[in-house]
Amino acid sequence: MLEPLSITLTIAALALAAVVVGYVVIDRRPDRTLLAALTLLEAGLVAQCGIGIWQLVGDSVEVSAVTFVGYLIGALVVVPLTAVWAVGEPTRSGTAVLVVGLLVVPVLVLRLEQIWDAGG
Amino acid sequence: MAEQVTQARSTRSGPGRVLIAVYAVFAVSAAGRSLVQLGTKADEAPFPYVLSAIAAAVYVAATVALARSTRRSRQVAWSAVLVELVGVLVVGTLSVVQEDxxxxxxVWSRYGAGYGWLPLVLPFAGVAWLLHTRRAAATTRPAAQHDPADGGSTESAPPR
Structure with missing residues (x-):
């Protein structure tokens, strides 16, 4: 795995989760700035998915391909899906839904690293 | 107005939205994990893998039932959440007592310690939410004022 990207994604997702918690506390709805930040994070996750599959095909590592790709796709869809679910609830609870999605990202990235290291 | 629809407070509104999101995460991860386990190495550890599959089914049922939020799905949600509660306690205990x-x-091994204890917390949150929305349903009927927004707004106001 590309370690700098994994670390960046983990820190970005945790930082964004903290920001969104702040939004929930002061009862503020997601705005354009937050949406832009989420989009940026998603771009990083798309890159991770591409690089991950590239490395899986290229390297002759003993990585469980199904599990690895499953986690890559999971990390790819979790933020957009929670965003859609969040939009359906125009209260602070809806905003809090984003926190759930953002906290799942670091877990998935960590698991990807573990699966990759176990196979390498 | 659509009185019969608003009799019970929707389980998919307010904090329920967050609860369903967490349930969905567990539904997807448990189902995915279970499919991989049963599909690639079912004979290695059939007992825990079958339990994983049951857990996955329970999470999927709870997620869908809470999200649908009809009268019928409320009953399904109750069953799913109670099976989940019994499951995590029984499997959690077995995994400690009968390690071999x-x-x-x-998912439920050691009361879900591998998943940040969330599998232990989740069924209690589910029961609490189902009870809360039922009570909200009982109180909204005479008042006939159904607040679709977060019901906790008046409760959470500071005392001064």
Missing amino acids: WFPDDT
């Missing part, structure tokens, strides 16, 4: 029965982990 579990060559591999399930």
Whole structure:
């Protein structure tokens, strides 16, 4: 795995989760700035998915391909899906839904690293 | 107005939205994990893998039932959440007492310690939410004022 990207994604997702918690506390709805930040994070996750599959095909590592790709796709869809679910609830609870999605990202990235290291 | 629809407070509104999101995460991860386990190495540890599959089914049922939020799905949600509660307690205890029965982990092993204890917290949150929305349903009927927004707004106001 590309370690700098994994670390960046983990820190970005945790930082964004903290920001969104702040939004929930002061009862503020997601705005354009937050949406832009989420989009940026998603771009990083798309890159991770591409690089991950590239490395899986290229390297002759003993990585469980199904599990690895499953986690890559999971990390790819979790933020957009929670965003859609969040939009359906125009209260602070809806905003809090984003926190759930953002906290799942670091877990998935960590698991990807573990699966990759176990196979390498 | 659509009185019969608003009799019970929707389980998919307010904090329920967050609860369903967490349930969905567990539904997807448990189902995915279980499919991989049963599909690629079912004979390695059949007992925990079957338990994983049951857990996955329970999470999927709870997620869908809470999200649908009809009268019928409320009953399904109750069943799912109670099976989940019994499951995490029984499997959690078994995994501690009969360690050799579990060559591999399930979601509910050691009361879900591998998943940040969330599998232990989740069924209690589910029961609490189902009770809360039922009570909200009982109180909204005479008042006939159904607040679709977060019901906790008046409760959470500071005392001064």
